[in-house]
Amino acid sequence: MNMNYTAEELAFRDEVRAFLDEKLPADIAAKVKGFRRLSKEDHQRWQKILSEQGWYATHWPEEYGGVKWTPVQKHIWDEESCRYGVPRSIPFGVNMVAPVIIKFGTEEQKQKYLPRILSGEDWWCQGYSEPGAGSDLASLKTRAVREGDHYIVNGQKTWTTLGQHANMIFCLVRTNTEVKAQEGISFLLIDMNTPGITVRPIITLDGEHEVNEVFFEDVKVPAENLVGEEDKGWTYAKYLLTYERTGLAGIGLSKAALQHLKELASRRLKNGKPLIEDTAFSQRIAQVEIDLMAAAISNLRIVASVEGGGMPGAESSMLKVRGTEIRQAINDLARRAIGPYAIPFVEEELDLDYDGDFLSDKNAAPLAAQYFNNRKLSIFGGSNEIQKNIVSKMILGL
Amino acid sequence: MDFRLNEEQQMLQDTVARLVRGEYSFEKRLEYSESELGFSADFWKQLGELGLTAVPFPEELGGFGGSGVEVQSVMTELGRGLCIEPYLQSIVLGGGLISQAGNDQQKEQWLGGIASGETRAAVGLQEPQSFYDLNDVETRAEKSGGNYVLNGRKAVVIGGHCADVLVVSARTSGDSRDADGISLFLVPADAEGLERRTYPTIDGAKGCDLFLNNVTVGAEALLGEEGQGAGVIEYQAGRAIAALCGEAVGVMEVACDLTLEYLKQRKQFGVPIGRFQVLQHRMVDMMSELEQARSMAILAASVADEPQSDERRRILAAAKNVIGRSGQFISEQGIQSHGGIGMTWEYNFAHYAKRLIMINHQLGDDDFHLERYATLLQAS
Numbered sequence: 001m002n003m004n005y006t007a008e009e010l011a012f013r014d015e016v017r018a019f020l021d022e023k024l025p026a027d028i029a030a031k032v033k034g035f036r037r038l039s040k041e042d043h044q045r046w047q048k049i050l051s052e053q054g055w056y057a058t059h060w061p062e063e064y065g066g067v068k069w070t071p072v073q074k075h076i077w078d079e080e081s082c083r084y085g086v087p088r089s090i091p092f093g094v095n096m097v098a099p100v101i102i103k104f105g106t107e108e109q110k111q112k113y114l115p116r117i118l119s120g121e122d123w124w125c126q127g128y129s130e131p132g133a134g135s136d137l138a139s140l141k142t143r144a145v146r147e148g149d150h151y152i153v154n155g156q157k158t159w160t161t162l163g164q165h166a167n168m169i170f171c172l173v174r175t176n177t178e179v180k181a182q183e184g185i186s187f188l189l190i191d192m193n194t195p196g197i198t199v200r201p202i203i204t205l206d207g208e209h210e211v212n213e214v215f216f217e218d219v220k221v222p223a224e225n226l227v228g229e230e231d232k233g234w235t236y237a238k239y240l241l242t243y244e245r246t247g248l249a250g251i252g253l254s255k256a257a258l259q260h261l262k263e264l265a266s267r268r269l270k271n272g273k274p275l276i277e278d279t280a281f282s283q284r285i286a287q288v289e290i291d292l293m294a295a296a297i298s299n300l301r302i303v304a305s306v307e308g309g310g311m312p313g314a315e316s317s318m319l320k321v322r323g324t325e326i327r328q329a330i331n332d333l334a335r336r337a338i339g340p341y342a343i344p345f346v347e348e349e350l351d352l353d354y355d356g357d358f359l360s361d362k363n364a365a366p367l368a369a370q371y372f373n374n375r376k377l378s379i380f381g382g383s384n385e386i387q388k389n390i391v392s393k394m395i396l397g398l
Numbered sequence: 399m400d401f402r403l404n405e406e407q408q409m410l411q412d413t414v415a416r417l418v419r420g421e422y423s424f425e426k427r428l429e430y431s432e433s434e435l436g437f438s439a440d441f442w443k444q445l446g447e448l449g450l451t452a453v454p455f456p457e458e459l460g461g462f463g464g465s466g467v468e469v470q471s472v473m474t475e476l477g478r479g480l481c482i483e484p485y486l487q488s489i490v491l492g493g494g495l496i497s498q499a500g501n502d503q504q505k506e507q508w509l510g511g512i513a514s515g516e517t518r519a520a521v522g523l524q525e526p527q528s529f530y531d532l533n534d535v536e537t538r539a540e541k542s543g544g545n546y547v548l549n550g551r552k553a554v555v556i557g558g559h560c561a562d563v564l565v566v567s568a569r570t571s572g573d574s575r576d577a578d579g580i581s582l583f584l585v586p587a588d589a590e591g592l593e594r595r596t597y598p599t600i601d602g603a604k605g606c607d608l609f610l611n612n613v614t615v616g617a618e619a620l621l622g623e624e625g626q627g628a629g630v631i632e633y634q635a636g637r638a639i640a641a642l643c644g645e646a647v648g649v650m651e652v653a654c655d656l657t658l659e660y661l662k663q664r665k666q667f668g669v670p671i672g673r674f675q676v677l678q679h680r681m682v683d684m685m686s687e688l689e690q691a692r693s694m695a696i697l698a699a700s701v702a703d704e705p706q707s708d709e710r711r712r713i714l715a716a717a718k719n720v721i722g723r724s725g726q727f728i729s730e731q732g733i734q735s736h737g738g739i740g741m742t743w744e745y746n747f748a749h750y751a752k753r754l755i756m757i758n759h760q761l762g763d764d765d766f767h768l769e770r771y772a773t774l775l776q777a778s
Binding site: 004293319385398 | 399400401402403404407467658661662670672673675678679681682683685686689690691692693694696697699700713716719720768769771772775776
């Protein structure tokens with residue numbers, strides 16, 4: 001039983017801290033810590049810095065420009081970057097399509113796409129969900145029909161995160177309607193600038209434009225953009241999901257959000273005293289901090305087990321559920337902490353350069369919106385109910 | 399980072415597991431519980447012979463020099479067997495208080511016997527009005543000549559009915575909830591004026607309330623410095639919380655296993671009830687609670703024998719809060735998943751369920767520790 005980092009791991013942590021102290025732009029960190037919007041330019045600027053450091057692609061083999069971090073090193077990076085206010089990596093290129101291309105793609109695909117992901121030249125988005133295919137993803141209907149050396153794609157994808165910025169989309173499409181739903185799906189890489197593609201914004205309940213609908217009308221996709229074999233896309237999709245599920249518990253993000261909440265609750269007053277001294281409220285904070293403490297140790301146990309060569313199974317699904325519930329609980333408390341000032345929606349205060357008077361607390365403006373926005377946490381990445389189905393299947397074997 | 403037990407710790411846990419498997423069938427446990435003693439004298443003796451009662455004591459006492467992790471390994475297996483021997487009271491708390499506060503003579507007099515299991519200790523730290531606050535002490539110890547005269551009542555002393563020696567807290571100065579002025583005394587079971595009202599506990603063990611009516615003890619019975627008992631009590635209660643977390647994890651493991659097995663076997667509407675999604679998700683929730691509890695038990699064990707600090711206080715309060723809530727969840731949802739059979743005395747699940755709820759009533763429930771944690775939150 002040893003819960004400490006080794007000397008090498010501590011040295012790595014120092015290296016991470018030194019890098020972030022020196023290279024993380026203060027304006028970007030301030031936006032992340034204050035839950036402000038990040039522009040496309042913010043993301044690209046930070047990605048470039050990370051790429052130059054060689055720390056952008058942590059899941060890739062070194063031959064493609066990846067960096068070989070151990071599970072513990074990845075964990076340290078996650079903890080430190082959340083603490084410092086590093087923007088969340090947009091995962092669709094580097095952490096989602098790239099591992100699939102590396103594992104199942106052709107040499108040409110690797111040579112073409114991987115460097116462009118590293119350099120930030122391509123911004124990828126994910127074409128999985130459809131209006132009729134959410135948790136039941138295999139029921140997807142977007143059709144790709146082979147005609148000569150092309151596929152003709154027709155259909156609609158939805159919930160396409162940051163699709164408005166993307167120039168590439170990886171899609172699950174139906175290439176065979178004669179077989180079982182899972183067996184007729186293929187994995188296609190599509191240039192968003194191809195004629196016939198339309199992107200329409202979906203405005204979410206917090207007023208944000210984060211997700212989109214993507215329509216395909218007789219879109220011509222070169223056959224060389226098929227990854228792996230035709231009709232085998234479901235296998236690749238499942239492989240990708242194992243990458244998506246790691247880190248979805250968001251323990252580091254919850255720690256940062258909790259720190260933010262405690263600072264806020266120390267500034268806000270109730271009965272003439274800081275809210276953090278209020279009996280009821282301090283117990284609510286205490287409860288979520290305790291639950292996070294337990295989840296953080298559960299997360300470390302998974303990290304240590306993967307480090308020792310184990311495969312995370314039921315534990316990471318359970319932790320996804322637990323971790324997202326905790327983050328939502330923290331967001332809930334942050335919204336409560338501003339009391340009646342949760343009601344006004346003062347958009348200009350979301351801008352970090354805002355120099356007018358604040359209606360209430362300087363960090364109040366994004367809190368209610370963020371609470372609403374993060375209701376998504378228990379829905380995406382395999383809804384929490386789907387996670388429980390996955391675990392049930394593993395443990396019950398019925 | 400490595401969360402596995404090392405080879406020695408694993409051997410220790412396997413030893414306890416083997417002994418429990420061999421000696422502690424569900425039927426035998428019911429017999430032990432209904433006996434005069436309230437547990438198995440023979441099993442207790444075997445724990446002693448195998449050196450398991452000596453685990454936390456130093457090597458010169460024939461002990462193992464074990465820390466929180468070793469104690470927890472033992473407790474987890476005792477929990478899996480739903481063992482009702484007074485390990486927590488005699489070894490962890492009684493032995494712990496004497497080890498920490500005792501002078502050489504007191505240690506020599508008591509610790510060897512406690513470590514071997516031949517002497518049984520119990521602790522009287524709570525009182526009828528104290529709820530879970532161990533500083534709320536109204537029992538008084540008045541100085542009279544060279545002696546102390548003790549008057550008061552100590553509540554729910556598990557294992558007190560058969561203890562050879564009782565470690566009790568009594569106030570030598572200060573007001574009833576002051577931390578200052580609490581002293582600890584070693585009271586032999588046959589002391590004049592000591593009365594016990596013995597009762598069975600709802601989870602199968604035995605305990606008593608102690609009535610101290612002019613119990614006179616010599617100055618040599620004072621354990622530690624006069625008036626300075628609160629810190630010792632708090633520290634040892636912390637070690638006991640870590641041990642109790644270990645027991646709770648063992649109980650929860652079996653409770654989850656039993657429920658999972660039942661979901662696979664029990665058929666209704668022509669299918670195993672585990673096919674029903676509502677029961678599947680409940681099962682996953684129970685296992686997720688167990689994982690949280692396991693994580694906090696590990697964390698608690700890691701600080702149990704560290705010097706006192708706010709960090710240690712915080713972790714132990716958090717751990718007890720988590721296992722209290724997980725335990726209640728697993729207990730209630732497990733009974734519900736079993737349906738009628740979960741309500742019966744003759745099926746073992748109900749007894750695991752009862753123990754989990756009662757663990758929450760020992761050394762402070764989840765509300766008590768939440769409040770404690772919240773207080774520490776503001777101090778930080």
